[in-house]
Amino acid sequence: MRPDTNRREFLKQTGFAAIGGMGIGAAGETSASAEMPMVRIGSLTVSRLIIGGNTFSGHAHQPGDVGRQMTDWYTVERIKSTLEQAADVGINTFLGRADQHIMRMLQEYWNGGGRIRNWIAQSAPEFADLSRNIREVAECGGKAMYIQGAHIDKLFKKGKLDDVRPWLEEIRERGMSVGAGSHRPDVLLLIQEKGWPVDFYMQCCYNLSDRSEEYLAEDREKAFAAIRQLEKPTIAFKILAAGRNNPEEAFKSAFENIKRTDAVCVGFFMKDRPHEMQQNVDLTQKYGRTG
Numbered sequence: 001m002r003p004d005t006n007r008r009e010f011l012k013q014t015g016f017a018a019i020g021g022m023g024i025g026a027a028g029e030t031s032a033s034a035e036m037p038m039v040r041i042g043s044l045t046v047s048r049l050i051i052g053g054n055t056f057s058g059h060a061h062q063p064g065d066v067g068r069q070m071t072d073w074y075t076v077e078r079i080k081s082t083l084e085q086a087a088d089v090g091i092n093t094f095l096g097r098a099d100q101h102i103m104r105m106l107q108e109y110w111n112g113g114g115r116i117r118n119w120i121a122q123s124a125p126e127f128a129d130l131s132r133n134i135r136e137v138a139e140c141g142g143k144a145m146y147i148q149g150a151h152i153d154k155l156f157k158k159g160k161l162d163d164v165r166p167w168l169e170e171i172r173e174r175g176m177s178v179g180a181g182s183h184r185p186d187v188l189l190l191i192q193e194k195g196w197p198v199d200f201y202m203q204c205c206y207n208l209s210d211r212s213e214e215y216l217a218e219d220r221e222k223a224f225a226a227i228r229q230l231e232k233p234t235i236a237f238k239i240l241a242a243g244r245n246n247p248e249e250a251f252k253s254a255f256e257n258i259k260r261t262d263a264v265c266v267g268f269f270m271k272d273r274p275h276e277m278q279q280n281v282d283l284t285q286k287y288g289r290t291g
Contacts, residue, residue, distance in 0.1 A: 036090030042177025042199035049284040052267035053096025093118035121145040138174035146179030185222040215241040224257035251283035
């Protein structure tokens with residue numbers, strides 16, 4: 001397989017060709033939940049593969065109308081079905097934005113008996129009052145919350161990084177595990193140096209704060225180096241460069257370079273790739289075992 005093989009080509013080459021029109025729940029559910037490696041993040045036991053919510057909210061990080069395709073495809077019913085499929089294959093944690101769309105969906109999901117109960121909430125910067133956002137996440141049932149990386153990076157560039165600490169303390173006061181995110185390789189190390197009260201970090205594999213949608217290999221190496229220096233558990237995200245990287249190489253590289261106490265967060269867009277989730281679970285089990 002060529003190193004530059006993209007996600008779609010990888011699925012075709014491994015026999016998981018797209019099946020037009022297949023329902024979300026129809027993809028293979030053969031992986032034993034007991035085989036999913038777990039780590040601890042704060043007070044939570046978390047699957048080492050976390051299902052991300054960017055695709056549910058249409059954040060494609062791809063040109064064209066991919067984001068619109070995502071929001072058209074991911075109705076609330078499909079999102080709930082996708083979460084249940086994730087539970088079937090051993091994923092026990094969802095990471096998604098703390099906006100009204102996601103919180104309403106989660107209430108419906110949990111009221112209907114949804115099994116993924118670990119929600120790691122990403123702060124929603126469109127809330128003018130972030131304290132209100134934190135309160136609503138706690139009331140909705142969030143188990144952990146972190147301040148969005150792009151928000152923290154903007155404050156860092158303005159010389160206002162210290163503005164973040166009171167929000168971290170508010171998350172703690174609300175009884176949730178506390179996290180901080182960044183797209184840069186230096187910000188979280190600075191937060192660690194400051195000794196702020198965090199339980200976990202969210203580190204992007206690419207420096208999108210400085211380079212927009214440029215996904216450079218050198219940035220990934222810097223991100224991995226930063227993760228290894230962070231003492232608390234870290235969730236690595238964008239390991240697939242928003243679908244640009246070969247999945248086998250991406251998962252192998254991530255798990256070989258992050259700590260054994262760390263996890264990865266990956267979103268799924270299964271409209272044309274119904275076996276995508278199972279494939280990523282298989283790669284996590286292949287490269288991400290902690291025992």
